[in-house]
Amino acid sequence: MPLLAPATLLVVIMLLGPLALLARFSLNRFDPTQIMVSAMTPANYARFFTDPFYRDVLVTTVRVSAVVTAACLLFGLPMAWRLARSTSRFKSVWLTLIILPLFIGAVTRTSGWMILFARGGMLDIVLTRLFHARPVDLMFTEDAVIAGIVSINLPFTVLALQSVFEGIDPRLEEAAASMGAAPSRAFSRVVLPLALPGVLIAAVLCFILCMNAFATPLLLGGPRFHMMAPLIYWEFTNNNNWPFAAALAFILMATTLALSGLANLLIPRRYRMRRGG
Amino acid sequence: MSEAASLVLDQVSRRFGDHAAVAGMSLTILPGELVVLLGPSGCGKTTTLRMIAGFLQPTEGDIRLDGRSILPLPAHRREMGIVFQSYALFPHLSVARNVAFGLEMRRMPKPDIAAQTSAMLRLVKLQDLTERLPRELSGGQQQRVALARALAIHPRLLLLDEPLSNLDAGLRAEMAREIRLLQRDRGITTVMVTHDQAEAMALADRLVVMRDGRVQQSGRQEDLYERPANPFVASFIGGSNVLSGRLDVDRLVLAGGAAIALAGRYAAGDRRAARLPESEAEAGAARLRVHHQSAGRDAGLVGQERTACVIRRGPRRGRRCRCLLPPRSWL
Numbered sequence: 001m002p003l004l005a006p007a008t009l010l011v012v013i014m015l016l017g018p019l020a021l022l023a024r025f026s027l028n029r030f031d032p033t034q035i036m037v038s039a040m041t042p043a044n045y046a047r048f049f050t051d052p053f054y055r056d057v058l059v060t061t062v063r064v065s066a067v068v069t070a071a072c073l074l075f076g077l078p079m080a081w082r083l084a085r086s087t088s089r090f091k092s093v094w095l096t097l098i099i100l101p102l103f104i105g106a107v108t109r110t111s112g113w114m115i116l117f118a119r120g121g122m123l124d125i126v127l128t129r130l131f132h133a134r135p136v137d138l139m140f141t142e143d144a145v146i147a148g149i150v151s152i153n154l155p156f157t158v159l160a161l162q163s164v165f166e167g168i169d170p171r172l173e174e175a176a177a178s179m180g181a182a183p184s185r186a187f188s189r190v191v192l193p194l195a196l197p198g199v200l201i202a203a204v205l206c207f208i209l210c211m212n213a214f215a216t217p218l219l220l221g222g223p224r225f226h227m228m229a230p231l232i233y234w235e236f237t238n239n240n241n242w243p244f245a246a247a248l249a250f251i252l253m254a255t256t257l258a259l260s261g262l263a264n265l266l267i268p269r270r271y272r273m274r275r276g277g
Numbered sequence: 278m279s280e281a282a283s284l285v286l287d288q289v290s291r292r293f294g295d296h297a298a299v300a301g302m303s304l305t306i307l308p309g310e311l312v313v314l315l316g317p318s319g320c321g322k323t324t325t326l327r328m329i330a331g332f333l334q335p336t337e338g339d340i341r342l343d344g345r346s347i348l349p350l351p352a353h354r355r356e357m358g359i360v361f362q363s364y365a366l367f368p369h370l371s372v373a374r375n376v377a378f379g380l381e382m383r384r385m386p387k388p389d390i391a392a393q394t395s396a397m398l399r400l401v402k403l404q405d406l407t408e409r410l411p412r413e414l415s416g417g418q419q420q421r422v423a424l425a426r427a428l429a430i431h432p433r434l435l436l437l438d439e440p441l442s443n444l445d446a447g448l449r450a451e452m453a454r455e456i457r458l459l460q461r462d463r464g465i466t467t468v469m470v471t472h473d474q475a476e477a478m479a480l481a482d483r484l485v486v487m488r489d490g491r492v493q494q495s496g497r498q499e500d501l502y503e504r505p506a507n508p509f510v511a512s513f514i515g516g517s518n519v520l521s522g523r524l525d526v527d528r529l530v531l532a533g534g535a536a537i538a539l540a541g542r543y544a545a546g547d548r549r550a551a552r553l554p555e556s557e558a559e560a561g562a563a564r565l566r567v568h569h570q571s572a573g574r575d576a577g578l579v580g581q582e583r584t585a586c587v588i589r590r591g592p593r594r595g596r597r598c599r600c601l602l603p604p605r606s607w608l
Contacts, residue, residue, distance in 0.1 A: 171365035177352040178359040179379030
């Protein structure tokens with residue numbers, strides 16, 4: 001592995017270096033004229049945890065991420081299972097269709113959601129004209145943000161889950177069927193327990209992507225909806241408060257890591273070990 | 278225990294695109310019979326088994342269990358015990374939970390499940406390993422769990438897919454015996470698939486030799502030995518010895534001077550010398566290259582050298598063999 005050393009070096013310089021710098025920034029003091037004054041103060045962190053506005057932003061971010069992750073698993077698990085068990089020659093076509101949304105940039109896609117959700121948008125027209133429903137305006141709601149992020153994260157989740165299911169011997173499902181298990185029970189009693197460690201990884205991936213979502217909450221959430229990533233951007237560029245932005249970034253990262261680690265505890269102990277031959 | 282079931286395959290075909298994996302297969306299996314589908318890989322035997330199990334639908338034909346078509350039933354309602362080649366034990370469940378799985382699916386009361394499970398595990402002599410996980414077992418033990426699991430649900434049919442191919446040679450004979458005893462004891466109608474003729478010989482009540490999706494011949498061991506329908510059956514069933522010799526009316530004279538008496542319609546005075554092999558070592562078959570030099574009954578053979586005979590070694594190995602000339606159609 002001759003390339004391992006330079007690769008490690010590159011990671012240290014490009015990732016850990018800025019991270020260390022950011023950690024240092026987060027302890028500095030903000031000054032409106034000088035932007036940043038060197039200091040060693042926990043004031044930025046204290047400000048976050050004492051101001052209910054910022055706490056709410058974090059709570060919203062975690063809540064949206066949890067809902068999105070749950071939705072992605074709900075839709076993604078059956079899709080991934082069917083895909084993994086498909087012997088159709090169109091399997092690669094289905095796969096491409098699932099990946100296809102990833103070819104469109106987040107901003108373009110979000111614009112599409114805006115056209116769909118806005119008052120006078122497609123959803124509004126269909127519901128009011130065809131079903132005489134009351135006018136709908138989903139723009140700038142949490143639901144719109146959730147729908148938007150699910151649409152981005154679902155392909156990632158399906159791909160991750162599909163490889164998990166591909167790794168499980170389909171004979172096990174046949175064995176379960178031969179013993180009287182309908183497909184849904186074979187899935188819940190045999191496939192899912194075996195897939196659980198992999199499902200967890202897919203869920204964590206989805207969760208992390210959502211915790212750090214930027215464009216979707218910004219565009220679909222509107223000016224009064226806040227999640228962490230846009231907030232950090234806002235503090236950094238508009239308020240020029242680098243120390244506080246750095247502290248926010250660290251809080252977001254710590255929360256994400258902590259919750260991802262906790263997820264491991266959701267798996268019953270006996271399923272945690274890897275399957276062996 | 279439920280009565281043993283009869284199975285009928287009626288002109289069953291299965292096509293994958295243009296390729297017919299199974300073509301117009303008909304077969305009747307009597308209650309309690311153990312039938313072995315034998316053939317090289319790709320002959321359609323596994324496809325047939327999967328259609329019986331309900332994992333594949335036939336493109337044509339009907340499959341009937343006790344006279345009723347099972348094609349409308351999904352796999353999980355066919356009540357068949359299956360032993361897979363890879364055993365397909367649930368890796369996250371203990372031995373006992375693996376065996377109990379089918380009973381739990383039937384929503385049997387818990388105490389009954391426990392009783393039935395331990396009875397099955399005693400039957401396959403695994404009562405001391407109930408809490409082990411499959412990966413903590415040897416191949417032979419895994420095989421026993423698979424068998425116990427398949428039998429626990431009192432299946433209407435037992436399906437065995439290459440059940441011995443993952444075992445080493447010593448264990449194979451032992452497991453074959455145990456499978457046979459269990460199957461006889463419980464009187465359960467059984468279909469087994471294998472490419473190993475020795476395995477098939479040891480276990481079967483009846484053999485069905487398949488090739489290219491078609492049944493070549495169906496019959497008892499001695500029928501296939503002594504009246505093979507075509508060269509393929511003869512070579513597939515036997516094929517362990519190729520001897521050259523001279524054919525002399527009712528005997529074959531080998532190069533060294535040894536003579537082999539011929540059985541069947543070619544043997545004078547012994548029209549049916551069929552006999553079941555007494556041990557596995559004895560049950561060997563051979564192809565024979567015949568150098569017919571006498572002006573015998575088969576004048577058409579004079580001077581020709583062909584693959585012509587299927588023989589079986591007699592009690593005194595290597596000296597006197599019983600052999601049979603196959604029908605002239607393929608000489």
